Amino acid sequence: MNLISENKSFGGVHRRYQHASSATNCVMTFAVYLPPAALAGGKVPALYWLSGLTCTDENFMQKAGAQRVASELGIALICPDTSPRGDGVAVDPEGSLALGLGAGYYLNATQEPWRAHYQMFDYVAHELPALVEAQLPITSVRSISGHSMGGHGALIVAMKNPGRYRSLSAFAPICHPSAVSLGAASWGRRAFAALLGPDESTWHAYDAVELIAHLTERLPILLDQGSSDDALARLMPEALVAAAARVQHPLTLNMREGYDHAYYFVASFIESHLRYHAKALFAQGDER
Amino acid sequence: MNLISENKSFGGVHRRYQHASSATNCVMTFAVYLPPAALAGGKVPALYWLSGLTCTDENFMQKAGAQRVASELGIALICPDTSPRGDGVAVDPEGSLALGLGAGYYLNATQEPWRAHYQMFDYVAHELPALVEAQLPITSVRSISGHSMGGHGALIVAMKNPGRYRSLSAFAPICHPSAVSLGAASWGRRAFAALLGPDESTWHAYDAVELIAHLTERLPILLDQGSSDDALARLMPEALVAAAARVQHPLTLNMREGYDHAYYFVASFIESHLRYHAKALFAQGDER
Numbered sequence: 211m212n213l214i215s216e217n218k219s220f221g222g223v224h225r226r227y228q229h230a231s232s233a234t235n236c237v238m239t240f241a242v243y244l245p246p247a248a249l250a251g252g253k254v255p256a257l258y259w260l261s262g263l264t265c266t267d268e269n270f271m272q273k274a275g276a277q278r279v280a281s282e283l284g285i286a287l288i289c290p291d292t293s294p295r296g297d298g299v300a301v302d303p304e305g306s307l308a309l310g311l312g313a314g315y316y317l318n319a320t321q322e323p324w325r326a327h328y329q330m331f332d333y334v335a336h337e338l339p340a341l342v343e344a345q346l347p348i349t350s351v352r353s354i355s356g357h358s359m360g361g362h363g364a365l366i367v368a369m370k371n372p373g374r375y376r377s378l379s380a381f382a383p384i385c386h387p388s389a390v391s392l393g394a395a396s397w398g399r400r401a402f403a404a405l406l407g408p409d410e411s412t413w414h415a416y417d418a419v420e421l422i423a424h425l426t427e428r429l430p431i432l433l434d435q436g437s438s439d440d441a442l443a444r445l446m447p448e449a450l451v452a453a454a455a456r457v458q459h460p461l462t463l464n465m466r467e468g469y470d471h472a473y474y475f476v477a478s479f480i481e482s483h484l485r486y487h488a489k490a491l492f493a494q495g496d497e498r
Numbered sequence: 499m500n501l502i503s504e505n506k507s508f509g510g511v512h513r514r515y516q517h518a519s520s521a522t523n524c525v526m527t528f529a530v531y532l533p534p535a536a537l538a539g540g541k542v543p544a545l546y547w548l549s550g551l552t553c554t555d556e557n558f559m560q561k562a563g564a565q566r567v568a569s570e571l572g573i574a575l576i577c578p579d580t581s582p583r584g585d586g587v588a589v590d591p592e593g594s595l596a597l598g599l600g601a602g603y604y605l606n607a608t609q610e611p612w613r614a615h616y617q618m619f620d621y622v623a624h625e626l627p628a629l630v631e632a633q634l635p636i637t638s639v640r641s642i643s644g645h646s647m648g649g650h651g652a653l654i655v656a657m658k659n660p661g662r663y664r665s666l667s668a669f670a671p672i673c674h675p676s677a678v679s680l681g682a683a684s685w686g687r688r689a690f691a692a693l694l695g696p697d698e699s700t701w702h703a704y705d706a707v708e709l710i711a712h713l714t715e716r717l718p719i720l721l722d723q724g725s726s727d728d729a730l731a732r733l734m735p736e737a738l739v740a741a742a743a744r745v746q747h748p749l750t751l752n753m754r755e756g757y758d759h760a761y762y763f764v765a766s767f768i769e770s771h772l773r774y775h776a777k778a779l780f781a782q783g784d785e786r
């Protein structure tokens with residue numbers, strides 16, 4: 211890991227690292243916030259945050275106001291990038307923001323030209339945690355959250371890795387991407403067809419509404435969603451609520467009156483999510 | 499004023515406006531955060547925030563985490579841009595980031611080609627407050643703060659307008675710009691020579707270290723400065739501390755061990771500044 215920048219923040223430290231990733235076969239950048247408790251010789255549990263379309267490792271760290279609360283609670287924040295990047299990494303030939311760079315959907319692509327690098331599922335679920343747990347004062351006690359495409363990522367990564375996360379939440383997640391078809395700006399079917407091919411059964415393996423029916427672990431889901439979010443038709447929280455109800459999967463949806471899809475919405479409610487995750491991260495008796 | 503965007507945030511609202519400015523003779527953009535108390539039929543006092551080199555109205559609003567505290571305290575935040583912009587607005591022929599667009603130094607330029615638009619002193623001290631106090635639920639009870647070049651701006655705008663501000667603070671301000679000469683990246687002499695001409699006595703009229711000796715109002719100054727700030731030689735807080743001591747001007751300098759010049763530093767300490775300003779803004783008995 212190469213340290214590329216470091217800033218003191220709320221008594222802890224915000225760092226950005228680059229490293230050669232074997233999962234994505236390129237150099238990946240990620241950010242980590244280490245609270246004061248991690249700089250005093252101890253190890254701390256971590257919240258993994260997955261960001262949305264067009265984001266990098268920086269958006270959440272700069273805009274969410276999360277470091278103040280993470281400092282107090284003594285949890286690390288880990289923010290990967292949203293896709294592979296660099297020479298040879300495929301980009302959307304149509305130039306949309308919904309496929310390609312910044313738009314990896316946290317899945318393992320099987321199709322050309324995407325599969326050489328777009329292996330974000332393996333990267334965020336396995337390679338990145340192994341790396342930071344080996345090289346930083348971070349334990350294997352993990353929670354996961356994210357926003358928009360990253361909320362989708364948090365849902366599928368947790369659902370497909372039972373036992374790996376203590377808690378799961380999401381802000382305005384894309385809940386049912388295999389059903390979302392709105393042309394070139396599709397936050398779902400167009401990208402899934404490119405990355406996974408025409409067989410829609412392969413899409414369902416990365417779709418929270420499809421996955422929730424068949425889980426062995428009933429990890430509760432905490433969702434916050436703005437009622438004035440222009441993207442609601444592409445997010446489909448109602449489909450996830452209905453699917454959860456069918457299998458009695460515990461799910462709390464906080465509809466936030468008047469809030470939209472911006473980071474001001476995330477910032478307004480991040481503290482409540484961080485306190486929710488801290489409760490699970492510091493719970494006794496079920497070290498995993 | 500044209501509303502160009504609006505986001506609900508911490509129960510209040512973040513808005514960006516554009517308007518034709520008579521001071522700068524171009525269209526200016528600014529941002530305002532209105533706390534819940536301003537949306538319930540009342541008027542609220544305001545903290546004016548001046549940003550640093552290369553910034554716009556957006557940096558502070560997105561990165562400082564100030565809206566959470568402003569919401570609680572019931573104060574508006576007002577963030578102007580850092581320079582005029584648009585067709586016909588002069589840019590630095592050498593292309594530096596320290597003169598021209600994003601680098602107006604909050605002064606009234608007297609030299610060609612700058613003087614047609616670079617009248618930021620009049621804009622932030624007079625035109626913008628008059629506009630928002632007439633058109634938004636904001637009172638004329640004002641405080642002012644800023645970061646880096648904007649910290650310089652806060653200092654000189656308050657010092658040159660006795661009675662207009664209840665309180666004054668700055669993060670890592672450029673304290674003594676007429677003394678700062680470090681080539682094309684100068685945060686002082688090169689820009690001041692361009693904007694104000696060769697007579698250095700005109701520079702002193704916009705230099706806090708020079709101004710502080712001759713003030714009629716002894717408004718206390720609150721400064722926060724990171725001890726690991728790479729820009730310390732261009733900021734010269736020690737010169738302002740010494741100048742204040744000579745005239746017994748009340749000044750508190752919090753040296754923050756290990757912090758640098760980034761917004762993570764501002765975010766780490768903004769709450770203490772906001773509470774300091776709120777105390778002055780809500781003080782009874784000296785309505786101005």
